[in-house]
Amino acid sequence: xRSLRILACGGLAAAAAAIGLTAAQxxxxxxxxxxxxxxxxxIFGENVSFDHYFGTYPYATNPAGEPAFHAAPGTPxxxxxxxxxxxxxxNLDNPQRLDRSMPITCSQNHGYTAEQRAFxxxxxxxxVEFTAGGSCPDxxxxxxxxxxxxxxxxxxxxxxxxxxxxxxxxxxxxxTVGALNLVSGQTHGAxxxxxxxxxxxxxxxxxxxxxxxxCARGTVTMSGQNVGDLLNAKHVTWGWFEGGxxxxxxxxxxxxxxxxxxxxxxxGTTADYIPHHEPFEYYASTANPHHLPPSSxxxxxxxxxxxxxxxxxxxxxxxxxxxxxAVSFLKASGFEDGHPGYSGPLDEQTxxxxxxxxxxxxxxWRDTAIVLAYDDSDGWYDHVMSPIVSPSAAPSDAxxxxxxxxxxxxxxxxxxxxxxxPRLPLLVVSPYAKTNFVDNTLTxxxxxxxxxxxxxxxxxxGDQSFDARAGTLLNMFDFGKHGGEAPRVFLxxxxxxxxxxxxx
Numbered sequence: 001x002r003s004l005r006i007l008a009c010g011g012l013a014a015a016a017a018a019i020g021l022t023a024a025q026x027x028x029x030x031x032x033x034x035x036x037x038x039x040x041x042x043i044f045g046e047n048v049s050f051d052h053y054f055g056t057y058p059y060a061t062n063p064a065g066e067p068a069f070h071a072a073p074g075t076p077x078x079x080x081x082x083x084x085x086x087x088x089x090x091n092l093d094n095p096q097r098l099d100r101s102m103p104i105t106c107s108q109n110h111g112y113t114a115e116q117r118a119f120x121x122x123x124x125x126x127x128v129e130f131t132a133g134g135s136c137p138d139x140x141x142x143x144x145x146x147x148x149x150x151x152x153x154x155x156x157x158x159x160x161x162x163x164x165x166x167x168x169x170x171x172x173x174x175x176t177v178g179a180l181n182l183v184s185g186q187t188h189g190a191x192x193x194x195x196x197x198x199x200x201x202x203x204x205x206x207x208x209x210x211x212x213x214x215c216a217r218g219t220v221t222m223s224g225q226n227v228g229d230l231l232n233a234k235h236v237t238w239g240w241f242e243g244g245x246x247x248x249x250x251x252x253x254x255x256x257x258x259x260x261x262x263x264x265x266x267x268g269t270t271a272d273y274i275p276h277h278e279p280f281e282y283y284a285s286t287a288n289p290h291h292l293p294p295s296s297x298x299x300x301x302x303x304x305x306x307x308x309x310x311x312x313x314x315x316x317x318x319x320x321x322x323x324x325x326a327v328s329f330l331k332a333s334g335f336e337d338g339h340p341g342y343s344g345p346l347d348e349q350t351x352x353x354x355x356x357x358x359x360x361x362x363x364x365w366r367d368t369a370i371v372l373a374y375d376d377s378d379g380w381y382d383h384v385m386s387p388i389v390s391p392s393a394a395p396s397d398a399x400x401x402x403x404x405x406x407x408x409x410x411x412x413x414x415x416x417x418x419x420x421x422p423r424l425p426l427l428v429v430s431p432y433a434k435t436n437f438v439d440n441t442l443t444x445x446x447x448x449x450x451x452x453x454x455x456x457x458x459x460x461x462g463d464q465s466f467d468a469r470a471g472t473l474l475n476m477f478d479f480g481k482h483g484g485e486a487p488r489v490f491l492x493x494x495x496x497x498x499x500x501x502x503x504x
Contacts, residue, residue: 131379152496243333244272301325
């Protein structure tokens with residue numbers, strides 16, 4: 001593809017035809033950008049608060065028998081867990097370190113209302129009462145955290161690239177809320193009433209409509225635009241790649257069956273594909289109802305029967321064939337997505353390391369930005385109160401008392417979008433990332449959306465999307481004369497430690 005660009009128009013068409021592409025396909029869509037970044041890859045993980053993974057960064061306990069982490073000299077500190085928060089916390093229990101031997105924990109209560117109650121009007125002192133998981137025998141676990149001996153890979157990425165310690169969920173609430181905000185900055189617009197929907201706004205985890213996804217069990221369809229629509233309008237290649245999206249068969253009605261599953265590090269088995277983690281399947285314009293595969297490797301990222309919705313294996317295929325879309329969203333199979341209860345940091349680390357190592361081996365690495373972000377906090381403790389930029393007064397709001405989250409001043413604002421929500425990790429891995437850098441810029445999930453919009457000059461979503469107010473990711477990059485020089489860092493997928501050469 002890269003060599004084709006130097007050919008004259010006639011030669012371009014002939015060379016493109018020789019490898020099975022049209023002349024229009026041979027001119028890489030998305031090559032005109034406002035930064036040197038030509039490829040964005042978003043790795044969207046599950047259910048982690050900032051303090052849960054980075055609360056003691058860059059200081060790890062380093063017990064014998066666990067991968068050690070020693071910060072480089074001059075490593076900046078983060079807004080993390082101070083000695084006072086660790087020993088005299090205002091919550092009912094103090095935070096405790098979770099050991100590498102405990103990679104699978106119970107899941108916490110990460111509901112829209114429960115998270116607001118845990119914040120207690122900004123006092124941040126009611127997590128044990130309101131977000132401790134119902135299946136957790138010890139409710140104090142909601143306060144606990146991992147350090148660099150377990151989330152070793154992410155800590156090493158933070159050492160060599162850029163970490164933001166002031167990034168938040170766009171709204172309070174669980175996975176679907178975060179996923180929708182990532183791709184549209186908007187959770188309002190549900191066209192039917194359903195569990196997890198209030199006042200036309202998604203506040204829970206309802207599945208997409210079965211009309212839009214054979215493997216779903218829901219009724220919810222979203223109106224409005226998402227970033228896929230904007231990318232299509234500008235002919236920029238893109239895709240959402242999710243583990244387990246490829247069907248394992250069809251039922252008697254001809255509907256796809258998503259039956260693949262895997263076993264996590266703790267020995268539990270879980271389904272690979274989780275429909276409410278796939279935001280584009282809520283929109284008729286971007287859904288692939290029958291989970292059809294791309295018509296060829298060369299069409300991955302372009303519009304065909306797959307409609308930009310793919311299995312994770314298709315991302316690996318695109319990368320191997322030098323056909324990486326301009327914008328890619330990666331969602332691990334359930335056992336590797338990091339969600340407590342059926343996954344965890346060690347399985348997540350395997351996925352993250354494998355994918356980042358593969359991207360770094362590719363020629364596309366030199367103009368790629370990998371963004372690691374999360375859909376929600378799972379209800380895990382974090383000590384930082386988010387700024388409430390979007391107040392709401394609806395039955396499920398509770399931050400400042402029953403039915404109240406902040407002070408609503410605009411009566412036309414959509415309800416049930418109280419935010420920002422809990423603080424979440426955010427990292428940028430790129431040759432253009434600032435190295436060993438901690439960014440304090442206020443950002444949220446829709447900041448990733450805004451970066452994509454601005455880089456390809458797509459315009460905005462509109463209709464009260466949070467993209468219009470989102471903080472910038474640009475402070476995590478160095479596009480100056482010294483930009484593009486951050487070296488590749490290969491991780492051991494098992495330990496998360498930096499290896500001196502490509503492990504493959």
